[in-house]
Each structure stands twice: as structure tokens, then as C-alpha cells.
Amino acid sequence: MAVKCKRCKTNNAEVYLAHSNLNLCPSCFLLLTERKVKHTIDAYKMLSKDDRIGVAVSGGKDSSSLAYILNSLFEKIDVALIYIDLGVPEYSQHCLEKVETLAKMLDRELIVYSLEREMGFKIGDFKQTIYGRKICSACGTIKRYLFNKIAYDLGLTKIATGHNLDDTVETLFNFYLEGNVEAMLRLKPYLPRTHPKFVPKIKPLIGLTDFECLLYAEYRGLPTRTIECQFSRGSRMQRRKELLNMIAEKIPNFKHSLMNSHFKRILPNLEIALSKHEIKIYECPSCGMPTSLEGMPCHFCKLTKTLRP
Ligand SMILES: [Zn+2]
Ligand SMILES: [Zn+2]
Incomplete structure (x- = not known):
């Protein structure tokens, strides 16, 4: 006999969530997923009604x-989608088509920023620089910088990113290995404004696993890319995620526990312990945007300088 959904007790269950030991039917799964996101947004006071969000x-x-979830939970809030075209052959165009379909589906504005058009380079150009072997991290720096700059220039009040639980745990794992306390202090579900040119960042999906996000997109029939970026294949990040999944197979709530312990117990204590050493934010001498580096170009400017001899 088929297993029934634990919530509605009527439909057949199709989804099993090991971390909460729940068998769910697709419609209950969608409902509970949206509720989880709403709960995260409320718990961290991520949004207010006059926010203008760039996703x-x-x-x-x-x-x-x-x-999709922000659009359906907050119909009245101003939500625009922002896409950065990194100029990765085939991949960037493929992804652009997906986000265009998504924007039409949600009837929201799509802002497309082309790296090549605006900055005169493509992400692949870093192949020839000293960042060639760490192209994903260079790409991360570029995207973080540009999302902030685009949102700042447009006067948006929040930037929402799709970082989920697996991403967060992978990042935390890495910071712990490196003992990178400063980076830990900057990794938050809701990063408020710490500088006038810094747009607050929110991560409403941090309570959802990779698997839940994948299923959600599938059940909703959302347009999503079907090819991988040529630079991310076999990346260290992927390997670390696989490793963490192996732990979660033995300890089903491992990722949830690690994240909750970090944000609820460790981080508040870290902040108290380090409150005397206030993290200073400077302005980059070459572009004027905020940076943690004193008296030298920001990471973005440092990176892009390597492209111009
Ligand atoms: Zn159900
Ligand atoms: Zn700069």
C-alpha cells in the first residue's frame, strides 16, 4: 500500500524529507516549503512592506x-529580478532565456546586466590571469560586487539571494577549517546596512536544502537551467557538498543543527567577544564602493585590474 501524506492524510506521499522524517504529497510539500520561507523571513525580520527588492x-x-516564493508571498512588495550575464559561452545565454521566461511568468521586471557590454570583459577572461584556477571564487566576487552596485544605483532597499542550507553549511564548514572568523561575522541570513553604499542582503532560503529547492522548482514547473557552467565542473565546492551529504546520510539533521547552532549560539557569542574590534569599512580609492580593505583597491577592482595589462 502506498504511503499517505503525513499532513493531509489523503493523498499519496511522493516526497520524503529525512531531516524531519516527513512523507508528503506534492501539494503539502509546496505549502510547507512556502511556510518555511515565510518563517525564515519573519524570524530574521528580513522584509518590511515598503521594501524594493532585487532578487x-x-x-x-x-x-x-x-x-517565485517572494512573488507569491508578497504580492504588494516591489520585486525586480536582476540577472548578470557573465559571458560564459552557451551557458549564459541559456540561463538568460530561463530568467526571461521566469520574469514573464511572474510578471515582474527583469534587469539584465551584461559584463561584456558594461565592463568589456567576460568571466572566461580570468582564465589567463592568476585567478584562472580559482575562477569560481573570482566569479563570486564579481557577482557580489555587481549585485550590490546595481541595486544601489537603482535605489533598491534589499537584495535577496537564493543561498540555501547546503550552500550555507558548505561555506561555514570552509570558514571553520580556515578559522576565518571575520568572514563568519559577515555571513548572516540578514546582513543589514553597514555602509551607505551597501545594500542589505537577505537569504530567505537558508532553511531549505538543495533537494527541497530542486523539488520545489520541479513541482512548480519553474524554468531552470539544464546545463552546468563549464567553470564549476568538479569544483571544490561541489566536492565539499558531496562530503557534507555523506554526513547527513548518517545524521539526517546534521546540516540543520550545524546552521542553527552557528547562527543561534556561536555567532551571537562571537559578536559579543569581538565587539571591541569593530569591523571597519572603507571606500575603495578607485571605484568608491565599500570594502573591508584599508587604503587599497577593493577585491573587485583588484580582480579586474589583472585583465588590463
Ligand atoms: Zn498532503
Ligand atoms: Zn573598487
């Missing part, structure tokens, strides 16, 4: 789910 979309399952 960083990539064509991936996470950001597409995020845009």
Missing part, C-alpha cells in the same frame, strides 16, 4: 524558487 537570479533552481 539575484541565475537561472538555477534556488533563485528561481526564491523569486
Whole structure:
């Protein structure tokens, strides 16, 4: 006999969530997923009704789910989608088509920023620089910087990104290995404004696993990319995620516990312990945007300088 959904007790269950030991039917799964996101947004006071949100979309399952959920939970809030075309052959065009379909589906504005058109380079150009072997991290720096700059220039009040639980745990794991306390202090579900040119960032999906985001996008029929970026294949990040999934197979709530312990117990204590060493924010001498580096170009300017001899 088929297993019944634990929530409605009527439909057949199709989804099993090991971390909460729940068998669910698709419609209950969708409902509970949206409630989880709403809960995260409320718990961290991420949004207010006069916010103008820029959702960083990539064509991936996470950001597409995020845009869809924000759009349906907050019909009246101003939501625009922002896509950065990184100029990766085939991939960037493919992703652009997905986000265009998504924007039409949600009837929201899509802002497309082309790296090549605006800045005169493509992400692949870093192949020839000293960042060639760490192209994903260079790409991360570029995207973080540009999403902030675009949102700032447009006068948006929040940037929402699709980082989920797996992303967060992978990042935390890495910070712990490196002992990178400063980076830990900057990794938050809701990063408020710490500088006039810094647009607050929110991560409404941090309570959802990769698997939940994937299923959500599938059940909702959201347009998502079907090809991988040629630069991210076999990346260290992917390998670390696989490793963490192996732990979660033995300890089903491992990721949830690690994240909750970090944000609820460790981070508040870290902040108290380090409150005397206030993290200073400077302005980049070459572009004028905020940076943690004193008296030298920001990471973005440092990166892009390597492209111009
Ligand atoms: Zn059900
Ligand atoms: Zn700069």
C-alpha cells in the first residue's frame, strides 16, 4: 500500500524529507516549503512592506524558487529580478532565456546586466590571469560586487539571494577549517546596512536544502537551467557538498543543527567577544564602493585590474 501524506492524510506521499522524517504529497510539500520561507523571513525580520527588492537570479533552481516564493508571498512588495550575464559561452545565454521566461511568468521586471557590454570583459577572461584556477571564487566576487552596485544605483532597499542550507553549511564548514572568523561575522541570513553604499542582503532560503529547492522548482514547473557552467565542473565546492551529504546520510539533521547552532549560539557569542574590534569599512580609492580593505583597491577592482595589462 502506498504511503499517505503525513499532513493531509489523503493523498499519496511522493516526497520524503529525512531531516524531519516527513512523507508528503506534492501539494503539502509546496505549502510547507512556502511556510518555511515565510518563517525564515519573519524570524530574521528580513522584509518590511515598503521594501524594493532585487532578487539575484541565475537561472538555477534556488533563485528561481526564491523569486517565485517572494512573488507569491508578497504580492504588494516591489520585486525586480536582476540577472548578470557573465559571458560564459552557451551557458549564459541559456540561463538568460530561463530568467526571461521566469520574469514573464511572474510578471515582474527583469534587469539584465551584461559584463561584456558594461565592463568589456567576460568571466572566461580570468582564465589567463592568476585567478584562472580559482575562477569560481573570482566569479563570486564579481557577482557580489555587481549585485550590490546595481541595486544601489537603482535605489533598491534589499537584495535577496537564493543561498540555501547546503550552500550555507558548505561555506561555514570552509570558514571553520580556515578559522576565518571575520568572514563568519559577515555571513548572516540578514546582513543589514553597514555602509551607505551597501545594500542589505537577505537569504530567505537558508532553511531549505538543495533537494527541497530542486523539488520545489520541479513541482512548480519553474524554468531552470539544464546545463552546468563549464567553470564549476568538479569544483571544490561541489566536492565539499558531496562530503557534507555523506554526513547527513548518517545524521539526517546534521546540516540543520550545524546552521542553527552557528547562527543561534556561536555567532551571537562571537559578536559579543569581538565587539571591541569593530569591523571597519572603507571606500575603495578607485571605484568608491565599500570594502573591508584599508587604503587599497577593493577585491573587485583588484580582480579586474589583472585583465588590463
Ligand atoms: Zn498532503
Ligand atoms: Zn573598487
